[in-house]
Structure formats: structure tokens, C-alpha cells
Amino acid sequence: MSATLLAVQTLNGLQLGILLFLIAAGLTLVFGVMDFINLAHGVQYMLGAYLAVAGYGITGTFWGALLLGLLGALIVGLVLELLVFRHLYDRDHLDQVLATFGIILFLNEAVRAIWGSTPLTLPMPDILSGSFELMDGLRYPVYRIALIAAGLLVAAVLYVLVTHTRAGMLVRAGATNAPMVAALGVDIRRLFMLVFGFGTMLAGFAGILAAPILVVEPGMGDNLLILAFVVIVIGGIGSIRGAFIAALIVGLVDTLGRGFATDIARLVMSPSAANGVGPAIASMLIYVLMAAVLFFRPTGLFPARGG
Amino acid sequence: MTASSSAEAATAALSPAPRRSRETLIAAIAFLLFAALPPVASAMNDTFLVFFAIRVMVFAIAAVSLSLILGFGALVSFGHAAYLGLGAYSVAILAEHGYWDVTISLPVTLLVCGLFAAVTGAISLKTRGVYFIMITLAFGQMAYYTATSLSAYGGDDGLTMWGRTEIFGSSVLGDRTTFYYVVLGVLLLSYVVARMIVASRFGRVLQGAKQSEMRLRAIGIDPYWYRLVAYVIAGMMAGLAGALLANAAEFVSPAYMSWHRSGELIVMVVLGGLGSLAGSIVGAATFLVLEEVLAHFTEHWRLIFGPLLVLVVLFGKGGLTAMLGGGRKNG
Amino acid sequence: MADPILQLQDLTKAYGALKVTDHVSLDVLPGEIHAVIGPNGAGKTTLIGQISGSLRPDGGSIRFAGEDVTHLPMHARARAGLARSFQITEILPAFTARENVALALQAKQGHSFRFLRNVSRDRDLNERALACLAELGLSQRADLPAGILSHGEKRALELAIAMACEPKLLLLDEPMAGTGREETDRLVEVLGQLKGRYAMLLVEHDMSAVFALADRISVLVYGQIIETGTPEQIRASAKVREAYLGEEAA
Numbered sequence: 001m002s003a004t005l006l007a008v009q010t011l012n013g014l015q016l017g018i019l020l021f022l023i024a025a026g027l028t029l030v031f032g033v034m035d036f037i038n039l040a041h042g043v044q045y046m047l048g049a050y051l052a053v054a055g056y057g058i059t060g061t062f063w064g065a066l067l068l069g070l071l072g073a074l075i076v077g078l079v080l081e082l083l084v085f086r087h088l089y090d091r092d093h094l095d096q097v098l099a100t101f102g103i104i105l106f107l108n109e110a111v112r113a114i115w116g117s118t119p120l121t122l123p124m125p126d127i128l129s130g131s132f133e134l135m136d137g138l139r140y141p142v143y144r145i146a147l148i149a150a151g152l153l154v155a156a157v158l159y160v161l162v163t164h165t166r167a168g169m170l171v172r173a174g175a176t177n178a179p180m181v182a183a184l185g186v187d188i189r190r191l192f193m194l195v196f197g198f199g200t201m202l203a204g205f206a207g208i209l210a211a212p213i214l215v216v217e218p219g220m221g222d223n224l225l226i227l228a229f230v231v232i233v234i235g236g237i238g239s240i241r242g243a244f245i246a247a248l249i250v251g252l253v254d255t256l257g258r259g260f261a262t263d264i265a266r267l268v269m270s271p272s273a274a275n276g277v278g279p280a281i282a283s284m285l286i287y288v289l290m291a292a293v294l295f296f297r298p299t300g301l302f303p304a305r306g307g
Numbered sequence: 308m309t310a311s312s313s314a315e316a317a318t319a320a321l322s323p324a325p326r327r328s329r330e331t332l333i334a335a336i337a338f339l340l341f342a343a344l345p346p347v348a349s350a351m352n353d354t355f356l357v358f359f360a361i362r363v364m365v366f367a368i369a370a371v372s373l374s375l376i377l378g379f380g381a382l383v384s385f386g387h388a389a390y391l392g393l394g395a396y397s398v399a400i401l402a403e404h405g406y407w408d409v410t411i412s413l414p415v416t417l418l419v420c421g422l423f424a425a426v427t428g429a430i431s432l433k434t435r436g437v438y439f440i441m442i443t444l445a446f447g448q449m450a451y452y453t454a455t456s457l458s459a460y461g462g463d464d465g466l467t468m469w470g471r472t473e474i475f476g477s478s479v480l481g482d483r484t485t486f487y488y489v490v491l492g493v494l495l496l497s498y499v500v501a502r503m504i505v506a507s508r509f510g511r512v513l514q515g516a517k518q519s520e521m522r523l524r525a526i527g528i529d530p531y532w533y534r535l536v537a538y539v540i541a542g543m544m545a546g547l548a549g550a551l552l553a554n555a556a557e558f559v560s561p562a563y564m565s566w567h568r569s570g571e572l573i574v575m576v577v578l579g580g581l582g583s584l585a586g587s588i589v590g591a592a593t594f595l596v597l598e599e600v601l602a603h604f605t606e607h608w609r610l611i612f613g614p615l616l617v618l619v620v621l622f623g624k625g626g627l628t629a630m631l632g633g634g635r636k637n638g
Numbered sequence: 639m640a641d642p643i644l645q646l647q648d649l650t651k652a653y654g655a656l657k658v659t660d661h662v663s664l665d666v667l668p669g670e671i672h673a674v675i676g677p678n679g680a681g682k683t684t685l686i687g688q689i690s691g692s693l694r695p696d697g698g699s700i701r702f703a704g705e706d707v708t709h710l711p712m713h714a715r716a717r718a719g720l721a722r723s724f725q726i727t728e729i730l731p732a733f734t735a736r737e738n739v740a741l742a743l744q745a746k747q748g749h750s751f752r753f754l755r756n757v758s759r760d761r762d763l764n765e766r767a768l769a770c771l772a773e774l775g776l777s778q779r780a781d782l783p784a785g786i787l788s789h790g791e792k793r794a795l796e797l798a799i800a801m802a803c804e805p806k807l808l809l810l811d812e813p814m815a816g817t818g819r820e821e822t823d824r825l826v827e828v829l830g831q832l833k834g835r836y837a838m839l840l841v842e843h844d845m846s847a848v849f850a851l852a853d854r855i856s857v858l859v860y861g862q863i864i865e866t867g868t869p870e871q872i873r874a875s876a877k878v879r880e881a882y883l884g885e886e887a888a
Contacts, residue, residue: 031437035436035437037437037440037441039570084617084621087621088620088621091620093383093436093437093440094377094381094383094573094577094581095620097385097440097570097573098574098577098616098619098620099616099620099621101570101573101574102613102614102615102616102617102620103613103617104570104613105567105609105612105613105616106609106610106613106614106617107613108609109607109608109609109610109613110610112607113607113610222566222567223448226445226566229441229444229445230441230445232441233438233441233442233445237437237438275458276457276458276459279456279458280453280456280457282456283449283452283453283455283456284449284452284453287445287446287448287449290442290445291427291430291446294430294431294433294434294442295430295433298433298434503753503754503756504753506756506757507752507753507754507755507756507757508744508752508753508757509750509751509752509753510753510757511733511737511740511741511744511757512741512744512750514730514732514733515730515733515741518730518731518732518733519728519729519730521692521724521728522728522729522730523713523741523745524691524692524711524712524713524716525690525712525713525716525721525722525724525728526716526721526741526745526746526799526802526803527713527716527717527745527746527803528713528741528745528750529711529713533750536751
């Protein structure tokens with residue numbers, strides 16, 4: 001458990017945390033404002049990555065891919081909202097779950113039908129492709145640092161938007177008491193479309209950022225979606241601040257857990273037993289964390305509702 | 308409450324007595340068809356049909372168990388496949404260590420699934436609505452990832468069982484037809500038990516809590532413990548299905564627990580109609596047949612099934628049994 | 639004088655700076671109908687919530703049937719004998735009227751972890767449920783889904799459910815709300831018949847109903863009780879006239 005390894009794992013954890021935040025941010029607002037559970041949010045992440053790959057095919061540059069990917073993700077998101085989601089807001093949660101599950105099945109399969117099942121890659125931009133020395137003997141890829149920086153920047157912008165603009169104020173009010181906001185004469189549907197489109201783009205953005213370092217494959221958003229759920233449950237539904245902090249916690253705990261659980265297990269048991277138990281414990285850590293948070297704070301760390 | 312308003316509309320449309328007799332009729336037809344299938348299949352020399360029907364019955368058991376909490380308790384558990392997997396892994400891991408007999412594997416399966424349901428249920432049932440959905444989903448995923456990380460038991464690749472569970476030392480389950488009827492027997496037992504529970508005092512509390520938690524508290528009932536017990540019963544029943552699934556395939560894999568599987572179980576229950584246990588059997592059969600038929604036309608059958616599901620949610624109400632029964636009577 | 643069945647002492651509840659329940663003390667004697675009236679926003683609903691256990695008071699105490707129930711949850715208070723009706727009817731719409739009442743009877747008979755017997759064939763339970771319904775004139779509606787009953791019938795069903803609990807106290811939260819003149823008259827008659835059998839705390843807007851039924855009336859204004867007395871005393875009270883009745887008269 002050397003210091004360099006710890007540093008690298010911490011950075012990797014932050015990176016996962018940032019991706020999770022980008023996915024969870026839109027999701028938590030949609031939950032909060034509309035009490036709408038959208039399982040299809042994970043496929044938006046996947047679509048971002050695929051559309052960026054397609055965009056790269058057209059433009060030949062990462063930046064072109066980024067732009068087309070974002071635009072494509074937004075368009076798909078808005079089309080889905082128009083065709084399906086807006087008919088589900090006043091339905092019960094079961095209907096929402098089923099319909100969005102149907103969309104997942106469709107989009108995952110559509111991606112498989114169009115691009116095939118083999119993982120694709122998106123080349124990273126040249127200026128971000130090197131690595132630099134963080135400390136003695138530790139080189140870390142520039143791109144990953146840039147990813148973390150970009151995520152933090154988005155988080156900061158989002159924070160300002162939510163706390164300092166009129167739309168942001170309405171969103172926060174909506175998360176606390178949606179009927180009240182509607183009663184004030186605000187067009188809650190338009191507000192929601194705004195939130196939804198924005199959330200969709202953020203998820204797509206996360207997918208594009210992840211594409212050069214993770215594989216682009218069908219279903220890549222599914223697992224992150226559930227991690228994002230864990231983030232939202234821990235952070236508290238409707239809270240951007242909660243999503244940010246919880247995302248970093250989950251990213252760090254999961255990554256460090258996977259990195260070191262076996263080593264820690266070795267301290268108390270035989271190496272072979274530790275090799276078996278370590279990974280199992282590591283994969284349970286964040287869920288145990290979630291259970292613990294729920295046990296002590298049933299509405300999450302930063303509940304937006306009721307206080 | 309909004310979480311169950313559509314189910315209410317569907318159940319309120321029929322008064323209880325005809326609803327019950329229709330339920331019995333559908334169940335009777337389903338069980339007769341299942342019972343008659345092996346001789347017909349053997350006359351047609353169609354072994355696939357028997358394998359397929361076993362699969363249908365196994366998932367029907369899981370669907371009935373989910374129906375108990377989803378249809379009668381409005382608990383949208385999105386982690387129910389975890390119990391399929393836990394049941395399957397219990398049997399397979401015991402077999403891996405040389406314990407083949409049902410006298411060991413059955414109690415262990417029930418215990419493992421019951422415990423997992425009790426612990427995760429105790430936490431998730433403290434919450435409602437979207438929280439409950441997300442948390443059950445997360446716990447299901449925990450089971451999934453834990454299975455993938457069990458390198459001693461095959462990890463991602465799964466674990467092969469070299470045989471089937473023995474019954475008091477005899478390997479009668481190795482015979483396909485015997486195994487078929489054992490699965491059918493378990494399905495029948497699960498269905499009868501679930502129906503008894505629904506009709507009992509316990510079942511009435513469960514269904515009452517679905518309609519108004521406040522009303523139950525006001526007459527002195529705390530729904531929490533009833534929901535938890537129902538959750539545990541459903542978990543154990545699904546574990547039983549998992550044990551049969553492992554035996555049917557003589558193989559277990561983390562894929563049994565994937566959250567897509569949980570989603571499919573919900574689809575089966577809803578297809579069959581919320582609040583109908585026999586409907587869940589029909590729903591499971593419909594789903595699997597549809598999957599089989601669509602997959603016959605194209606490997607990308609989900610391209611068709613996904614939108615179909617969306618359409619059913621947006622425009623169809625009450626599930627298949629309601630459609631079979633002529634739909635809304637009171638309008 | 640007999641010991642009060644319900645006794646509120648210095649009950650306090652505030653939302654931020656707004657004191658919605660401000661040192662409220664009142665009691666209900668056995669067999670008595672004690673009405674609480676007050677203009678909109680006086681804090682009646684909050685008060686009911688605290689008595690029934692759905693809201694937690696910030697301070698003060700609630701004694702019920704000789705025991706301190708201030709910190710008991712709603713279902714425990716119900717088991718101790720505190721039955722309530724809701725301002726917005728809270729029945730089980732998919733159950734029949736009979737099933738609604740039977741569930742309350744079943745709750746009274748102890749825990750419901752009974753899985754084997756078919757409860758709809760429980761003769762004793764069914765008959766007793768029917769008897770409760772008959773008392774409120776609902777015999778003909780017993781096997782209809784409660785959700786399709788008329789508003790007044792739902793109100794009566796709530797009362798039947800409450801009575802099935804064999805309560806020591808009925809907590810009635812605006813039972814006449816939303817009912818027509820005729821239905822109100824019927825409910826007043828029914829409550830009049832029940833008078834003496836149960837102690838009742840009646841929160842109600844309908845003044846004619848309150849003055850027809852109540853033994854004592856407390857007037858709640860801005861979270862405070864400004865007067866308690868017999869209907870005659872309340873009618874005569876200048877304080878009440880000024881704070882409440884005066885508004886309506888003018």
C-alpha cells in the first residue's frame with residue numbers, strides 16, 4: 001500500500017466520483033422536481049459516448065465529437081421527453097419504472113444493432129494525451145486530470161446556476177414543493193423540460209468524457225445508473241450539493257475499496273482466503289455505506305424536502 | 308395514494324366474488340395445460356418444449372412471489388432477481404462442496420434468502436416511493452457484484468453443477484419428466500400458499516396498507532412489520548425458484564441476478580395484471596413466449612419489445628387478465 | 639368528578655416563528671362531547687394531528703386514559719383506545735364497506751400474523767362488521783367497494799370503522815366537512831345517538847351541529863384557547879363574540 005498507489009487510486013476515485021456526479025445531478029433534480037423515476041438516464045450516458053464516437057467519424061477531432069455528442073444527446077433526450085416521459089409524470093412510480101425500462105431495452109439494443117457489440121474507443125485529443133509527473137515516480141495521464149477539472153468546473157457552474165438564477169431558484173423550490181411552484185403560475189412542464197434537457201446533456205457529457213478512457217459498449221450506462229442511484233439515496237433526493245458530496249464519497253470508497261480490500265483482508269486472514277473475500281467485500285462496500293446512511297438519515301445526507 | 312391508484316381502478320372495477328372465480332378459472336386452466344404438456348411433447352417428440360415449459364414454470368414461481376408484494380402490497384421491488392440468484396447459488400455452492408441432498412439444500416436456500424430479505428427489507432421498507440425502488444435495485448446489484456467477485460465459485464463465468472439436487476439420496480430429479488412435475492408441484496404449492504396468504508388476516512392488512520397507510524395506523528396497525536414479513540416470504544419463494552433454476556440448467560451465473568432480470572420479473576407481474584396471482588403465471592408465460600417468438604425473427608427482439616412495453620404502459624391498463632376478462636365492467 | 643379520558647397540558651407546536659399550538663390545555667370527560675371550534679387557521683388540524691399522533695408536539699403533554707401518550711406513535715395510541723375520523727375521508731377504497739370495518743375489528747383482536755384461515759369466511763368477524771354498519775344505516779352497502787360509496791356514506795363508514803375499534807375516545811376531525819344539509823342532519827342524529835357511549839372530541843365548522851351536540855366547547859384562535867364552557871357560556875362570551883362569532887355575524 002505505497003503512497004503513490006494510494007495517490008493514484010484516490011485520483012481514480014475522484015474521477016469516478018465526477019462521472020457519477022454528472023449523471024446523478026440531472027437525475028436527482030428530475031426526481032426532486034417531478035417525483036419521476038427515470039431508469040433511462042443511464043442510457044443517455046451511453047448515447048453520449050456513442051454519438052461522440054459517431055461524431056468523431058464525421059469530424060475527425062475530439063472537439064467535434066464532443067460537440068456533436070452533446071447535441072445528439074440533447075436531441076434524443078428531448079425527443080424522449082416529448083414522446084414518452086411527459087405522459088408519465090402524473091402516473092404512478094410503477095408505470096414510470098416499466099416505461100423507462102422499455103426505453104432502456106430499446107436503446108441498448110438499438111446501439112447494439114447500429115454499432116455492434118464490440119467495444120469501441122474514442123481517441124483522446126492530442127493536447128491532453130500525455131502524462132505528467134505528479135510526484136516522485138508517479139506519472140498520471142493528463143486527460144484524466146482534465147476530466148476531473150472539467151467535472152469540477154461543471155459542478156461549480158451548476159452550483160451557481162441553481163443558487164443564483166431565477167430558473168435555479170424555481171428548480172430548488174420545485175424540489176421542495178412542486179405543487180406550490182405550479183400554484184405560483186410557473187409553467188412547471190417547461191421548467192421540467194429545461195431541467196430534463198440539461199440533465200440529459202450532463203449525462204451525455206459524462207459519457208463523452210469517459211469514452212476515451214473506458215470502453216464504449218452497449219449497456220455501459222446501466223451499472224453507472226445504479227451507482228448514481230446510490231449517490232442520490234446517500235445525498236438526498238433533489239439536492240445538488242448532496243449529489244456532489246455523495247458522488248465523491250461513492251467514487252472514492254468504491255475505487256479505494258477495490259484497490260485495497262484484499263490487502264486489508266490479508267492483515268486478518270490467510271492470503272488465499274483474502275484473495276477470495278477481498279473483492280467480495282469491496283463490491284459490497286458502497287451498498288453497506290448506503291444502508292448505513294439510510295439507517296441513520298432515512299432521507300439522505302442533504303434532504304431537499306422538508307427541511 | 309398515487310403509487311397504487313391504477314391498481315385500485317383495476318381491482319375496484321370488479322366486485323370480489325367474480326374476481327375470485329375468474330382467478331381460480333385462469334389458474335385451473337394454466338395448471339391443467341402444464342400437467343398435460345409432457346405427454347403431448349413426447350408424442351410430438353419435442354424435447355425443447357419441456358425444457359421451455361420448465362423455464363416458464365420456474366419464472367412463474369418467481370413472478371407469483373413478486374406478485375405477492377408488488378400486486379398486493381404495492382411494494383415496487385426492483386431487486387427481486389437477487390433471490391433467484393441467491394437460491395441458485397445456495398444450491399450450486401453446496402453441491403460444489405459435496406452437499407447434494409434436498410434435506411440440506413432446501414433449508415439452506417430458504418435461510419439464505421430469508422436472511423437477505425430480512426436485512427435488506429428492514430432497511431428499504433423504512434422508505435417509500437422512488438427511494439424504495441432505488442434501494443431495492445441497489446441491494447440487488449450488490450448481490451450481483453458479490454457473485455461476480457466470487458472467484459472461487461466461477462466469478463463472472465458462473466459455476467457448473469455436475470448433476471441435480473438429490474432427494475433423500477436418490478437422484479430422481481435427473482429424469483426430465485420427474486423434474487418437470489416436481490417443478491410443477493412447487494409452482495402449485497407456491498400459488499396455493501400465496502393465495503392463502505392473500506385471503507388471510509395477514510393478507511388483508513397487506514392490501515389495506517397498500518390503499519392507505521394512514522387508515523391502518525388509525526385503527527392501530529403498524530404496516531411495517533407486515534410488509535417486512537411479506538417481503539421475506541416473497542424472497543424465500545423466489546429463492547425456491549432460483550434453486551430450481553440452478554437444477555434446470557445445472558449451472559448458475561451472476562446473470563441470474565442482473566437488474567434487467569428484476570425488471571423482467573416486474574414486467575411479467577404487470578403483464579398478468581396487478582392483484583392477480585394466476586395472472587402472474589400467465590404473465591411469465593406470455594413474456595417468455597414473446598421473447599422466444601420475437602427472438603426467432605430477429606436477434607434484436609428488444610427493439611420490438613421495448614417500445615411494446617412502453618405502449619402497454621401508456622395505453623393498456625389492468626394487464627392481460629383484465630383484457631381476457633373483458634376489461635372494465637363498471638367503466 | 640370523574641377523571642378526564644383525555645388531558646392536554648400546555649401543548650405547544652411551532653412552525654418556525656409561527657406558533658400553531660400555543661400552550662393548549664383542555665380535557666375531555668368520559669361520555670362527554672367536547673367540541674373545538676375556531677376560525678380557519680386557528681390550528682385545529684395541527685391540534686388533531688398531535689392528539690392522534692401523526693404530529694409531534696414541541697412541548698407539553700398528552701395524557702390518555704390515565705397514561706402519558708405524548709411520545710407514542712399513532713398506531714399505539716389507536717390500540718390504547720383512541721379512534722379518529724379524518725377531515726378528508728381515509729377509507730380503503732378497493733375493500734368493501736364490510737371489509738373496511740372487519741379490518742378494524744381484526745386489529746382490535748390482536749396481531750394479524752395469521753396466514754391460514756380465509757378471513758372473508760370468518761363468520762364472527764363478518765357478523766360483527768355488519769352490526770357496526772347497520773348501526774350507521776349502511777347494511778345495504780356492506781358488500782360494495784367503499785370507493786364507490788357517496789360522500790356521506792363514506793363519512794358514515796369512517797364512523798363505523800372508528801366504532802369497530804371500541805374506542806375510549808372518538809376524535810372527529812370535521813365529520814360534516816363537504817356533506818350536504820340532509821347528510822349533516824343525519825350525522826348529527828347519529829352522533830347524538832352515540833352520545834354518552836363514547837367520549838368525543840369534535841372539531842367542526844358547522845356551528846349548528848356543534849351547538850346541538852356539544853356538552854362543552856373550546857374556542858381556539860391563533861393556536862390559543864381563549865374560552866372553554868358550555869354552549870350557553872360560549873354564546874354569551876364577549877371574548878368569543880369578538881374574536882370569532884362576531885366575524886361571522888358581521
